[in-house]
Amino acid sequence: MKKFEYVLRLADSPLILGQRLCEWCGHGPILEQDIALSNIALDLLGLSRNLFQYAAELKGGNVTEDDLAFTRQEREYQNFLICEQENGHWGKTLLRQFFFDVYQYYFLHALKNSSDERLAAIALKSIKEVTYHMRYSSEWVIRLGDGTTESHGKMLDALEALWPFTGELTQFDELDLEMEKIGVIKNLAQIPSQWTNKVIEILGMATLPIPEKGWMQKGGKSGVHTEAMGFILAEMQYMQRAYPGAKW
Amino acid sequence: MDIKSLQDRFQEKVDAEIKIEPRDWMPDDYRKTLIRQISQHAHSEIVGMLPEGNWITRAPSLRRKLGLLAKVQDEAGHGLYLYSACETLGVERDDLFQQLNSGKAKYSSIFNYPTVTWADIGTVGWLVDGAAIMNQVPLCRCSYGPYARAMVRVCKEESFHQRQGFEILLTLSKGTEDQKAMLQDAVNRWWWPALMMFGPNDADSPHTARSMNWKIKRFTNDELRQKFVDVCVAQAEILNVTLPDPDLKFNEETGHYDFGAIDWDEFWAVVKGNGPCNKQRLVARNKAHDEGAWVREAAIAFAEKKKQREMAVAS
Ligand SMILES: [Fe+2]
Ligand SMILES: [Fe+2]
């Protein structure tokens, strides 16, 4: 059942980040970008759905993808804290996206060599998508960081707000290491330096400072979330909670 | 060439079903009519994202969330094609946004109604996208080339939306008592506004004849409305819902369904800004536009810097 827990973990981050991006649909600053961000949300939710389907199969019985996505308790969600942070302005949303995309890009490259064929196949399918996501979010971080004085200032604020949530992306816990031991995930140790190098490169191009490592928040992987999380779940789970057992 | 012969040649082309293209001569009123109609249509797509977007974060399953998000994203795409078609007539998208945000431009009144339950999402797909298709399929043959071509793409996606909406409702119709009640309630609220989507009765629609002569319009409002009613009756039976009209009844003589009188006072009240959500829709559009200003400015500033740098490297 360890693998089941692990697959849920992989599903939760794209679910919660995708849910956040859904809030933008129809409210973006530029019509073309509204469409582009919805595309990313569709990819993230699609990936999480593939993973929840697999998790439901691992669990067996009558459990469905929607039971797993919509009816767990807050403490059972293992997404990174950064995924649940408020959208804020367009720049904050894209910086949050960028930090996650860089992680996800290297993580999925590691996962595609998984000894678990199903996970390897899911990773392979998503690599094309995340490659595009990372390019898109990088471009926006650069454009806004190096845009106007106002946009630069807003990106500094976003960086300050989000940076403490980036540590979690490259910290591995017992479950991660156990999965590595049995080959479900490979070469985790490479990810921290890959992530850091890419982030340094893009923040540099964006004329944004590289923050000190500093104090990092954690808790996502053990299900201790920020206060934002309860509201996301209240909204996301509303129908499943109000009409238990109904089919939609 | 004098105006009269230009006009004659224009009308000959229209009559011969030859498309009018952006560079061709066209009467001023034809251009104005098209700009008004296409921009209203574009605005409708964009404002239409709001009532449906309202449910994306609350959609009841992963599959429904993906389906709804993709649909609302399609509507943004429709807006984009239509603004582009409008730009071929010599207006800028920014000016059109200005007209929308200031409340000067109109958009389809249907989007001033609230989506209050999940069943509304299915009903909007079934009835609102359904009525849109009725209106828009003939526009694929519109005399103005860019509009006609945009509509071909739009209609393909709208019919997918309509089926998706119907399927949401079909699922409810086979569900629990709560779900069936939710379905009937949504149909009760959306039926009449959907019929209003075809616009005033022909007798009160002074521009119809001219638009038909220009082959912008192919059918009158009442003709399209009748077609829609006829199609919906059969579909309502499959869904096991009652359409909220005691006068709805098949007429053996005409071969069509007769239906009750539309409440035109309500229609005009909503058109004039007094619908349940007119104000919220404009507030949301203005908020997105205003809060996005710094993003658009930064994008322009960055593009300019990049160009300067590339020129500096090149020289
Ligand atoms: Fe549309
Ligand atoms: Fe439409």
Ligand SMILES: [Fe+2]
């Ligand atoms: Fe549609």
